Amino acid sequence: MAVITTPSAASNTVSQSLMDSMNTKSTTGNQISAEQDKFMTLLITQLKNQDPLNPLDNAQVTSQLAQLNTVTGINKLNDTLDTLKSDLAASQSAQAVNMINHGVLAAGTTMQVAEGKGIFGIELGSYADTVQLDIKNSSGKVVHSLTMNNVEAGVLPLAWDGKLEDGSTAADGNYTLALTATAGGNTLTDAKALTFGTVASVSTGPTGAKLNVPGLGQLTMDQIKQVL
Numbered sequence: 001m002a003v004i005t006t007p008s009a010a011s012n013t014v015s016q017s018l019m020d021s022m023n024t025k026s027t028t029g030n031q032i033s034a035e036q037d038k039f040m041t042l043l044i045t046q047l048k049n050q051d052p053l054n055p056l057d058n059a060q061v062t063s064q065l066a067q068l069n070t071v072t073g074i075n076k077l078n079d080t081l082d083t084l085k086s087d088l089a090a091s092q093s094a095q096a097v098n099m100i101n102h103g104v105l106a107a108g109t110t111m112q113v114a115e116g117k118g119i120f121g122i123e124l125g126s127y128a129d130t131v132q133l134d135i136k137n138s139s140g141k142v143v144h145s146l147t148m149n150n151v152e153a154g155v156l157p158l159a160w161d162g163k164l165e166d167g168s169t170a171a172d173g174n175y176t177l178a179l180t181a182t183a184g185g186n187t188l189t190d191a192k193a194l195t196f197g198t199v200a201s202v203s204t205g206p207t208g209a210k211l212n213v214p215g216l217g218q219l220t221m222d223q224i225k226q227v228l
Contacts, residue, residue: 096202096209096221103228104211105157106219108195109177111135116162116169118196120177123225124153125190128181133193135160136176143170151181155194155226194225 105121112118122131128151135144143164162170181191197213204210210218 093202093204093209096204096211099199099211099224099227100202101199103196103198104213104219104224105155105194105196105226105228106213106216106223107192107225108216109179109193110195110215111160111175111177112196112215113160113162113170113172113175115172118160118162118170118175119157119228120160120196121155121157121194121226122151122179122181123155123192123194124151124181124188126153126188127151127183128188128191129183131179131181131191133158133180134178136178137170138174140176142178143175157194157226157228196228 103119107123111120118135122133124131129149131148131151133146134142135146137143144160146158146160160170164170177193177195179191179193181188195216197216199211199213201212202209203212203218208220210220211224213219
């Protein structure tokens with residue numbers, strides 16, 4: 001007597017195969033095609049061995065085909081995302097290399113004065129009625145203050161000519177930036193001082209491209225507020 005596989009057993013086999021496929025990441029077109037072939041082989045086997053008196057329900061076939069399309073679509077989407085991720089990493093690395101020897105502004109409260117001049121910047125997340133920036137020496141003494149009114153949100157690069165209140169020129173070295181911004185009488189929390197540095201080299205790795213900036217360390221592309 002021939003052995004007949006019942007629809008329920010065959011259906012369970014196909015469903016389990018689909019679940020296994022969904023838990024297995026496909027990264028190439030050949031793997032996706034292999035999964036489709038495997039599914040169709042199982043489905044044809046199921047149809048060949050179904051009970052003639054109780055054939056496989058059309059709704060079951062439609063449901064299984066829908067699952068196949070879902071699994072295939074997810075795998076193709078994963079492949080596309082992996083490709084986009086690789087392309088983005090390559091693009092960021094190329095952009096980072098092009099920034100070597102360029103000056104950049106990044107979040108920080110220090111300023112290097114060389115030959116009596118210093119470059120820095122400010123970043124405002126919202127409009128400010130008044131912005132005051134105090135430049136302090138290594139002793140914490142304010143040697144110069146800058147006040148600006150009606151400043152729009154955004155990044156603003158600035159430079160200091162090194163002139164002190166008594167008319168002399170500031171000595172070369174490191175200085176500290178203290179920024180205070182207000183709007184409507186309230187102190188803004190989205191105002192930041194920016195430090196200037198020059199990109200010396202670029203490092204690449206699993207986490208992406210890093211800009212090596214003397215005095216600032218390694219910076220990611222999104223930490224760069226402006227390129228000068």
